[in-house]
Amino acid sequence: MAARVQHGRMLVRPGFNETAPEGSHGARSDWGLSGRYERTSPSIATGIVKFFRAQDHVRGDECWIGELSPPHLPLNSWGTADLSAWGPEVAHRLRSAFFHEAFHLGRTPSRHLLQLRDRFFANGTAYTVWDGPGRVRPLGQWVSERELVRPDELRSIASQLLETLRAVHRSGALLLGLDFETVWITDEGTLIVCSFGQTTQWLCDVLGAEGAKYAPSCVAPEQRVPGSVRSAATDVFGLCCLLYRLGIGVAPPEPLRGVSVPVPKVAFDSAAHFWGAVQLGLSLLPEERPNSAEKCGELLAQTGVAEPVPEDLESFEERALRLMTFRFARRECPSCGGVLERASPLPRLTCPVCRESKIRLRRFDPASCPVCHEGPVREFQNDSPIKVCPLCRSGLLSFRRGRWSLRVDEARCERCRANFDLFGGWLSPHPDASSEPARPDSEWREFSGRSLRVRVCLACQSQFDSESDGRWTLIASLKRMPVASQYEEEWLRVASGLSPESGNAVCESCRSDYFLHGGMLTLIEARRDYFGFARHYTGQAVPIEQLPWIGVGKVSSGPGFVCSDCGSEFDDAPAGLRLVQTTNPTLRERTGKVLDLESWHRTAQRLPMRTEEREFESGFDRAMVEAYEQGRLPFGKGRRKRFLWRSPCVRLELRDEELRARSRCRFAVTPDYLEIGTVRRTRIRREEIAGVRLYDDSSLVIERIEGSAVYLQVPTVVLAAKLRSGPREARIGVANLANRLRTWLDEKRLDEPMPRVLRPSKPEAISQ
Ligand SMILES: [Zn+2]
Ligand SMILES: [Zn+2]
Numbered sequence: 001m002a003a004r005v006q007h008g009r010m011l012v013r014p015g016f017n018e019t020a021p022e023g024s025h026g027a028r029s030d031w032g033l034s035g036r037y038e039r040t041s042p043s044i045a046t047g048i049v050k051f052f053r054a055q056d057h058v059r060g061d062e063c064w065i066g067e068l069s070p071p072h073l074p075l076n077s078w079g080t081a082d083l084s085a086w087g088p089e090v091a092h093r094l095r096s097a098f099f100h101e102a103f104h105l106g107r108t109p110s111r112h113l114l115q116l117r118d119r120f121f122a123n124g125t126a127y128t129v130w131d132g133p134g135r136v137r138p139l140g141q142w143v144s145e146r147e148l149v150r151p152d153e154l155r156s157i158a159s160q161l162l163e164t165l166r167a168v169h170r171s172g173a174l175l176l177g178l179d180f181e182t183v184w185i186t187d188e189g190t191l192i193v194c195s196f197g198q199t200t201q202w203l204c205d206v207l208g209a210e211g212a213k214y215a216p217s218c219v220a221p222e223q224r225v226p227g228s229v230r231s232a233a234t235d236v237f238g239l240c241c242l243l244y245r246l247g248i249g250v251a252p253p254e255p256l257r258g259v260s261v262p263v264p265k266v267a268f269d270s271a272a273h274f275w276g277a278v279q280l281g282l283s284l285l286p287e288e289r290p291n292s293a294e295k296c297g298e299l300l301a302q303t304g305v306a307e308p309v310p311e312d313l314e315s316f317e318e319r320a321l322r323l324m325t326f327r328f329a330r331r332e333c334p335s336c337g338g339v340l341e342r343a344s345p346l347p348r349l350t351c352p353v354c355r356e357s358k359i360r361l362r363r364f365d366p367a368s369c370p371v372c373h374e375g376p377v378r379e380f381q382n383d384s385p386i387k388v389c390p391l392c393r394s395g396l397l398s399f400r401r402g403r404w405s406l407r408v409d410e411a412r413c414e415r416c417r418a419n420f421d422l423f424g425g426w427l428s429p430h431p432d433a434s435s436e437p438a439r440p441d442s443e444w445r446e447f448s449g450r451s452l453r454v455r456v457c458l459a460c461q462s463q464f465d466s467e468s469d470g471r472w473t474l475i476a477s478l479k480r481m482p483v484a485s486q487y488e489e490e491w492l493r494v495a496s497g498l499s500p501e502s503g504n505a506v507c508e509s510c511r512s513d514y515f516l517h518g519g520m521l522t523l524i525e526a527r528r529d530y531f532g533f534a535r536h537y538t539g540q541a542v543p544i545e546q547l548p549w550i551g552v553g554k555v556s557s558g559p560g561f562v563c564s565d566c567g568s569e570f571d572d573a574p575a576g577l578r579l580v581q582t583t584n585p586t587l588r589e590r591t592g593k594v595l596d597l598e599s600w601h602r603t604a605q606r607l608p609m610r611t612e613e614r615e616f617e618s619g620f621d622r623a624m625v626e627a628y629e630q631g632r633l634p635f636g637k638g639r640r641k642r643f644l645w646r647s648p649c650v651r652l653e654l655r656d657e658e659l660r661a662r663s664r665c666r667f668a669v670t671p672d673y674l675e676i677g678t679v680r681r682t683r684i685r686r687e688e689i690a691g692v693r694l695y696d697d698s699s700l701v702i703e704r705i706e707g708s709a710v711y712l713q714v715p716t717v718v719l720a721a722k723l724r725s726g727p728r729e730a731r732i733g734v735a736n737l738a739n740r741l742r743t744w745l746d747e748k749r750l751d752e753p754m755p756r757v758l759r760p761s762k763p764e765a766i767s768q
């Protein structure tokens, strides 16, 4: 802002005869906003913020301007929403939250976000100025211009939005406001996200029922409940909701478990997986959604569903070993091994950041000076008679009764020493001060460019003019202030030595900054996050009655336990503990279930419950038999180790299509051959066998390549193994033997030498 020195003092406002900012003073700038920006396009409404293009007359280029102007409010004389309808406190917090979010988004490195250039107050509201591409369309308009969104377009939109989410989440914030209006698309197909989701969400929470009309259309269930935890999964919901609307053309049905997403009109390769991932992202419970943009991206990009891997012997072994040493401490957290503490609610209005002191409202003194913090500020009506010298435009006039005539008063400027006569309401300067003619007060005031209401600090002589939109502009001051023109609420905070965006309440102990209004508490800033409250709740309006529980890390508002390390939360339930929230991915799948503490530990460690141990044992047996069938477990211990099978058997004969017992003998299989008989043995080498099949549930047929077949009846035998978890036995029968023999025969084929031509060439040969 231009400043010039006059009579040794700094005039903060641009020279009065130059082009001045818009406001109350008659012929204001043709440049419109802030004496710098000239609007060049109609507005794009994006929820509570309107965007338009403007010419920046300082930089000489075009930019985007975001005007905080929530719909459904009465308009003021500039056509912007009259925020004061919600009271000065809410209006102040809304402006501050808007600036804060703009600042944060503007600093987040992403090609899909606009870059913040400037911010200022005007027209009863707040403005942010952005760098970004000019030729854009809101996604909603882009969609309405085409019949359907092509699969490649949908995938490109998904990946660009995921990239944006990743960048915003990495910066520690959430978007919370993806919508057809807040996502723009350039002619080249690049997306620009200009969502003020956090500010909008705050407004929705604070306004209660009235706030619902400000909610974006892609809103997750937890966004409708004040005080609930919002996380990356909330943004995943918004993203999936948007993709659904783009691809299918309608809003998704209310997210309810069990409601499946209808088959989309657009069919494309791997569409089922894509829509499956979208459907998962639209789950009612945040725990059931992908909990990060990365995870969501992986699911959307998937082209096939991974087959569930059957649990193998190694996995049973590993769990059996852990089961043998399984124990847990009385108050041990199943999620992280920390300590579960019984939560007791905080006393009313105790600071949830430090849990020590009460939060108290700040008292702002309207008489305190924002510049020197000392002198009392007095307000004058700059009229009948005018109080500010119209010649130097900043000195105060002092009046005294005229010496010569009782009907003529004299006035003298304390600064430029100009003398005036006041007669019948007309002020005329003495000829030695100016040749200006006598004028009535209102004309002099217009001549001076000063306002009707003027505030003056009696200590430092700083002066403030009132703007018609409620702002006060610092006119003359010894000290330059960062912002010269702002609303009363902002000046009050500056006068108290705070930042203009500070809240109206503070913790006496940890100095956390709060906004307390209408039964809702908003943490604005904490210097230190002792218990993790700040990480989850900064900027979110929380109902005061929920605060005692939320403040001790519980979101459920009921008695129970909270882990001091990882924040996992369990509620008391008749038959154990109900899991309310956790960051542990294994436990998270069971949010809402009731189990005793031991079972929660077993769940977290993927161990069987007490009641499931029998099932675990039979699964273990099954895995052991499978391992044998696949040749990964030897037939037995000691000498039996070199056999694939060894048992008595009955050799059978097929006569008249009926099997008859021929002789009892022994049957053994080694890696190279199988052998039948006791004295006279029949030995069949592996390569002579064409195949093995079951004849009935106790016999099998071995088919030889030359055409004949051998029929055998084999008993069920005990498979014994010495595992790391101890000795173990399982029963194997003829069907398992047949499977083992098939694996054996397949191994043979793998063993066969490769034809020469198919052998891989040596690397040296390639490089030469
Ligand atoms: Zn003067
Ligand atoms: Zn002062």
Ligand SMILES: [Zn+2]
Residues within 6 Å of the ligand: 351, 352, 353, 354, 355, 356, 357, 507, 508, 509, 510, 511, 512
């Ligand atoms: Zn505190």
Ligand SMILES: [Zn+2]
Residues within 6 Å of the ligand: 333, 334, 335, 336, 337, 338, 339, 563, 564, 565, 566, 567, 568
């Ligand atoms: Zn824990």
